Amino acid sequence: MKDELLVGVQLFPFTYLHEGVEQTLKRLREWSAVNAIMLVSANRGESKYAFGKRWDSGHENVLGPYKAKGGFYSNPHLDLYDGTALKPVKCPEEGLSDIDSLDVTIDAARPLGLKVYAMIFEALYANQPEALYKNTAIALAQDVLGRPAMQGCYNNPHYRNFLLAMTEDHIRNYDIEGIYIEFEGWGMQSPSYFLGLPNKGMPICFCDHCMDAARKRGWDGDRARKGFLELIERRGAPDGMPDDGAFVESLRIMLHYPEVLAWESLWMQTRQRMFLEIYGTAKAIDPDKKVGWNVNSPVQTMPVARAAYDYGTAHNYSDWVKPNVHNAFAAGMFDQSVHRIHHGLLPDTPRETVMDLLLNVFGYEPPFEAEPFARERFGTKTRFGPQFVEHETLRIRRKVQGRVPVYVGLDVEPPVSKDASDSLRGMEASVNAALNAGAEGIIMGQFYHDWPRESLEAVGRAIRARA
Numbered sequence: 001m002k003d004e005l006l007v008g009v010q011l012f013p014f015t016y017l018h019e020g021v022e023q024t025l026k027r028l029r030e031w032s033a034v035n036a037i038m039l040v041s042a043n044r045g046e047s048k049y050a051f052g053k054r055w056d057s058g059h060e061n062v063l064g065p066y067k068a069k070g071g072f073y074s075n076p077h078l079d080l081y082d083g084t085a086l087k088p089v090k091c092p093e094e095g096l097s098d099i100d101s102l103d104v105t106i107d108a109a110r111p112l113g114l115k116v117y118a119m120i121f122e123a124l125y126a127n128q129p130e131a132l133y134k135n136t137a138i139a140l141a142q143d144v145l146g147r148p149a150m151q152g153c154y155n156n157p158h159y160r161n162f163l164l165a166m167t168e169d170h171i172r173n174y175d176i177e178g179i180y181i182e183f184e185g186w187g188m189q190s191p192s193y194f195l196g197l198p199n200k201g202m203p204i205c206f207c208d209h210c211m212d213a214a215r216k217r218g219w220d221g222d223r224a225r226k227g228f229l230e231l232i233e234r235r236g237a238p239d240g241m242p243d244d245g246a247f248v249e250s251l252r253i254m255l256h257y258p259e260v261l262a263w264e265s266l267w268m269q270t271r272q273r274m275f276l277e278i279y280g281t282a283k284a285i286d287p288d289k290k291v292g293w294n295v296n297s298p299v300q301t302m303p304v305a306r307a308a309y310d311y312g313t314a315h316n317y318s319d320w321v322k323p324n325v326h327n328a329f330a331a332g333m334f335d336q337s338v339h340r341i342h343h344g345l346l347p348d349t350p351r352e353t354v355m356d357l358l359l360n361v362f363g364y365e366p367p368f369e370a371e372p373f374a375r376e377r378f379g380t381k382t383r384f385g386p387q388f389v390e391h392e393t394l395r396i397r398r399k400v401q402g403r404v405p406v407y408v409g410l411d412v413e414p415p416v417s418k419d420a421s422d423s424l425r426g427m428e429a430s431v432n433a434a435l436n437a438g439a440e441g442i443i444m445g446q447f448y449h450d451w452p453r454e455s456l457e458a459v460g461r462a463i464r465a466r467a
C-alpha cells in the first residue's frame with residue numbers, strides 16, 4: 001500500500017491568539033486536508049500579516065499589520081543550556097508568554113489525528129530585542145572587516161551548544177513526531193555573495209574559531225580576507241571596466257586568492273557539520289523521532305548555493321527534506337541572482353543576457369508577469385508557474401534517489417478561478433505538479449496566516465482528488 005501523503009503547514013503560535021487553537025487546526029484539516037502541523041516553537045519573530053484584512057475570509061480576526069516578537073514559544077528547559085552562555089528567552093508576547101504553545105498544539109492536534117513537528121526556526125536577526133537571548137555578542141560571526149554580524153557562527157562553541165541544547169530540549173521533552181529545522185543565512189551573509197547571492201552585509205566569517213578551522217585545513221584566512229576586499233573594491237570601482245572585462249578581472253582575483261572560494265566551502269562544511277550533529281543528537285536521545293530540514297530557496301535559484309548544497313548527501317542527516325519551491329518567491333530570488341551576478345561578475349554584459357544564461361544553466365522556462373496577487377504578496381514583478389514546481393521536484397528526487405522523502409514546500413498561489421489561464425497557474429496546478437513529479441508530500445509555506453481561505457481550500461481539493 002502506498003504511504004499516506006504528508007500534507008503539512010507551517011504555523012506561528014500567534015495565529016492561536018487571533019483565531020483560536022482548535023478552530024485553526026480544524027480549518028486546516030477540513031479546508032486543506034492537512035495531516036501535519038509544523039509549529040514554530042523557537043526561535044524567531046518578525047513574521048507578520050502582510051495585508052491585514054485582505055485575508056478576511058480565512059482570518060476574520062486580523063485587524064491589520066502585526067509583528068511577532070520571537071523567542072521560544074515552547075517552554076525552554078534551562079538546565080539543558082548549561083554548556084553555553086546563551087540562554088533561551090521565552091516569547092514575551094501577551095497570551096503566549098504564559099503558555100507552552102507546543103504542548104497546547106499537541107493536546108489539540110491529537111484528537112484530530114494530526115501529527116505535530118516542533119519547527120526550530122533559527123534566525124537571530126528576526127527576533128525583536130526583548131526576545132533575543134542575552135550574551136548574543138559572544139556567538140556572533142565576524143565579517144570581513146572584523147565587525148560582528150547578525151548571524152551566529154557555527155564554529156563558535158556557544159552557538160553550537162545552544163543549537164544542540166535546543167534540539168535536545170524539543171526531542172526530550174515533547175511528545176512530537178519530530179523536529180523540523182530551518183536555518184536562515186543563505187544569501188544574507190554566506191561568503192561568496194559576489195557570485196550571485198544577495199547581500200545585506202559583508203562576507204562572513206572571520207572570527208578566531210573560523211580562522212583556526214581554516215588553518216587546520218591549510219587555508220590562510222588573511223589571504224581570504226584580502227581576496228574578498230579586492231573583489232569588493234573592484235566591484236565598487238567607479239572608473240569603468242578593466243581592460244580585460246569585469247569577469248576576467250574577478251577570475252584573476254580568485255585565481256590569485258583561491259582562499260576566497262575555500263571560504264565558501266568552509267562556511268558550508270561548517271553548516272553541514274552542524275546538520276550532522278543535530279541529527280546525531282536527536283537520534284541519540286530518541287531514535288524514533290524524525291528530523292526534517294527546510295532547504296532554502298537560494299539552493300534552487302542561485303548557482304553558488306546550489307553547488308554548495310548537495311541533496312545527494314541529505315540522507316546522512318535527514319529523515320526528510322523540504323525544498324522551498326515557492327513559485328513567486330523563487331522568481332524573486334532568481335531575479336536577485338541575475339542582479340547579483342550581473343552586478344558582481346558580469347557588469348559589462350547586458351542584464352537580459354545574464355538572465356538567459358541562468359535560465360539555460362538551470363533549465364527553467366522564463367518567469368512570466370506576476371498577477372497583482374503575487375506582485376502584492378511578494379513584491380516581485382514576475383513569477384514561475386507549476387512547470388517550475390514539476391521541474392524542481394523531478395530534479396531533487398533524482399538527487400535524493402529515494403533515500404529520503406521529499407515534501408515540496410509550496411507558497412500560497414492565487415486560487416483557481418473560472419479563467420482558463422488561471423487554472424494552468426493556480427494553487428491546484430502547483431500541488432498536482434509536485435505530486436505528479438513524485439513528491440511524497442507538500443508543506444504549505446511560508447505560514448498559514450499568509451493564506452486566504454480560497455487557496456487553502458484549493459490545496460484540499462487537489463489532495464482529496466487523488467485519494
Ligand SMILES: [Zn+2]
Binds near residue numbers: 205211
Ligand atoms: Zn566564525
